[in-house]
Amino acid sequence: MSTLPIMLQLNGHWDSIEICKDFNVDGIVVNEDSNYSQLNSAITEHLMIDTSAKIIEIKYTVNERCPPMKIRNDMGVRVYMETKKENRSLGMYPLCITVRDFDLECSSILPLAYAVVDSENDTSWMWFFEKFKHAYGEKPNMCVVLDRNESILNATSTVYTSMPHYACMWHIWTNVRSKFKKGHLKLSKLYFATARPYTLDEFNERMSQIEVIDTCFKAYLYDIGYHRWSRVHATVNRTWTMTSNIADSLNAVTKDARELPVVELLEYMRALLEHWTNEKLLKAKGTFTYLGKKIQQRVGGQQDIIAEDEMRASTYHIHTVIDGVKRFIVCLQNKRCSCGQFQLDVLPCAQALAALRHRNESYENYCSPYYTRESLLHTYEIPVDPLPDESKWNVPQHIIEEVVMPPTGKDSQGDLKNKDTIHMMK
Numbered sequence: 001m002s003t004l005p006i007m008l009q010l011n012g013h014w015d016s017i018e019i020c021k022d023f024n025v026d027g028i029v030v031n032e033d034s035n036y037s038q039l040n041s042a043i044t045e046h047l048m049i050d051t052s053a054k055i056i057e058i059k060y061t062v063n064e065r066c067p068p069m070k071i072r073n074d075m076g077v078r079v080y081m082e083t084k085k086e087n088r089s090l091g092m093y094p095l096c097i098t099v100r101d102f103d104l105e106c107s108s109i110l111p112l113a114y115a116v117v118d119s120e121n122d123t124s125w126m127w128f129f130e131k132f133k134h135a136y137g138e139k140p141n142m143c144v145v146l147d148r149n150e151s152i153l154n155a156t157s158t159v160y161t162s163m164p165h166y167a168c169m170w171h172i173w174t175n176v177r178s179k180f181k182k183g184h185l186k187l188s189k190l191y192f193a194t195a196r197p198y199t200l201d202e203f204n205e206r207m208s209q210i211e212v213i214d215t216c217f218k219a220y221l222y223d224i225g226y227h228r229w230s231r232v233h234a235t236v237n238r239t240w241t242m243t244s245n246i247a248d249s250l251n252a253v254t255k256d257a258r259e260l261p262v263v264e265l266l267e268y269m270r271a272l273l274e275h276w277t278n279e280k281l282l283k284a285k286g287t288f289t290y291l292g293k294k295i296q297q298r299v300g301g302q303q304d305i306i307a308e309d310e311m312r313a314s315t316y317h318i319h320t321v322i323d324g325v326k327r328f329i330v331c332l333q334n335k336r337c338s339c340g341q342f343q344l345d346v347l348p349c350a351q352a353l354a355a356l357r358h359r360n361e362s363y364e365n366y367c368s369p370y371y372t373r374e375s376l377l378h379t380y381e382i383p384v385d386p387l388p389d390e391s392k393w394n395v396p397q398h399i400i401e402e403v404v405m406p407p408t409g410k411d412s413q414g415d416l417k418n419k420d421t422i423h424m425m426k
């Protein structure tokens, strides 16, 4: 296995022309086939960054004319490695590392439950989902996004019989990489560009490009079922906008804690979630706009993109918007736009915002209530309870009487070492 020396530029700042300045320098050596999690761990371990409270942003510059590239997943790491392999000297393509508070990065994803099990199998997943359903119930528009784990599919199909299943697009890509040996760079760009469009026309166009490059790859994606990985085909909204996987993040954050005995591990998780919940509540309380901060910025950024003279009203509700060479139709009554974003994101797109501006109406009634500051406050208003002193614990008699023996044999010890937390998100 080949390794690559990589220079790290730390704690610099990006100037107005996106050049990293005033940084410290360090270096690491990583395997060429590292994935995102491995690269991330190599950097955070080397720099001794406390990953329970901090997250790192990794960027690099390919040339001075382009803004820096950000590495946020396995694909980003692959693109970087392929670029770096062409010039292996330590100083070429340094990684610029910025350290941030963890909760800023995953403010839109909420962990609902976790469990400690001795291994991931049909029985443990079934137990987990039965308990989860008992606690959380079955709510409208729930869906399951799976990695490649067959046991999750079996358990959720039994416990939630009518809930749609989707495949995690990153995990599909991992499968593709091992199945199709050639042209990863080209295929990956097209695959992700095909998963994300908001309209069928755009999806079909990208799909025919895939067919030209590799018919087997097209057949593979078809067999999985388009609705399982393509945003425009999904029957539950918002599924495909999630670009990071909180389970992987939580697993990364709790990596060292998983070596602890179970009670200490659970207390570590409780304290971590207590910290996150409190931080997010304070942040929501410190937001004074109608929408949460990130979404407000997105709407604000799109508000004046389309000029007044590029739009005309057909009826009170229906507007035609000419955006460059493209023509869009917005229906404010049905909250739809032919670009697809308005109805799938349940948030006005640039064209809808232009139509609303024309009508002199605020966007507030056209956004999903999930995006509002009020929803954020409700989400985090229930605190994670502190753990009282052990002498005050109310432990049922049958638990007190249960004698737990240390694991015996090689296998069970191995299992315990690798004990995994299971996460369920919505």
Ligand SMILES: [Zn+2]
Pocket: 328, 337, 338, 339, 340, 341, 342, 349, 350, 351, 352
């Ligand atoms: Zn639109």
